[in-house]
Amino acid sequence: MKEIIYLKGDATLPQANGTRIIAHICNDIGGWGKGFVVAISKRWKAPEIAYREWHKTKTDFALGNIQLIQVEDEIFVANMIAQRGMGIRKNQPPIDYKAVELCLSNLAKNAQNLQASIHMPKIGCGLGGGRWEIIEPMIQKTLLANDIETFVYDFE
Numbered sequence: 811m812k813e814i815i816y817l818k819g820d821a822t823l824p825q826a827n828g829t830r831i832i833a834h835i836c837n838d839i840g841g842w843g844k845g846f847v848v849a850i851s852k853r854w855k856a857p858e859i860a861y862r863e864w865h866k867t868k869t870d871f872a873l874g875n876i877q878l879i880q881v882e883d884e885i886f887v888a889n890m891i892a893q894r895g896m897g898i899r900k901n902q903p904p905i906d907y908k909a910v911e912l913c914l915s916n917l918a919k920n921a922q923n924l925q926a927s928i929h930m931p932k933i934g935c936g937l938g939g940g941r942w943e944i945i946e947p948m949i950q951k952t953l954l955a956n957d958i959e960t961f962v963y964d965f966e
Contacts, residue, residue, distance in 0.1 A: 812954045814946070814962050821846070821931045821963035822853045824885065829926035831878070831886045833917055835934045837893040837904065838873055840865035844896075845937040854881040861889045874912030878920055886926065888917055893938045903939020910934055910945060914952035927959040 817825055824830040834846045842851075842858050851858050860879045864871050877889040890913035893904045910933070921928055934940035953960045 811950070812957060812959060814949060814954065814960050817961055817963050818965075819963050820849065820965060821929050821961075822849050824927070824929040824961065826927045826929070826959065826961065829884045829886070829924045831888050831917065831921055831924070831926045831928050833888040833890060833913075833928055833930040833933060835892045835905070835910070835913075835938050836861060836889045837896055838871070838891050839896065841896055846931050850887060854887065856881055857887040857889060864889070873906050873909035874916070876913050876916045876920070886920075886924070888913075888920070890914075890917065890933070892934060896937065905934045905938035905940035907940070907944060907948075910940070911948045911952065914948055918952045918956045918958055921953070921958045922956060927961065928953055929961045929963065931963055931965065 821832055842861055857879045860877060864877050873891050875891050879887045881887055892906055892909035892913050894906050896904055932942050934945050935942050
């Protein structure tokens, strides 16, 4: 089984050849403007526009679903809905671990179809309040077990 490749750098500048998918976590209330999405929006406008339109239409806009947007010839962005609202409520972070695993399963299918590698920050661990020791095994189960090359970036 493959292992996660940890890199220093910017996940919006994927360090691999071929088709690449940049994956990140979104909330389920249509909010976009803090965290990793800021870096995405600085490079491409399409993922934010598509996310806001998806939220407005409500078509499949639910925890566990993903939206894939092509932003360059061989680069896609995966908007993955796995966060309930924003901010901590009743001592609970907004990350929804079941939704993370569903999103990653959906991401794996897309990556296999596109023969793509996956690139991401430590998803769900910033504003989502998640714990990497819970999310990392999900990545192993969904992406690595399906032989998908996966890169996780630590921004310097």
